[in-house]
Amino acid sequence: xxxxxxxxxxxxxxxxxxxxxxxxxxxxxxxxxxxxxxxx
Numbered sequence: 001x002x003x004x005x006x007x008x009x010x011x012x013x014x015x016x017x018x019x020x021x022x023x024x025x026x027x028x029x030x031x032x033x034x035x036x037x038x039x040x
Contacts, residue, residue: 006020024038
């Protein structure tokens with residue numbers, strides 16, 4: 001559900017796309033598995 005909520009938010013407000021990736025950048029290095037998934 002969280003993914004669908006994110007997609008809906010991006011569809012309504014495209015600037016949220018940048019916010020989403022900024023949050024991912026903030027999390028970089030916190031979890032090696034997440035890092036591998038994001039940067040595949």
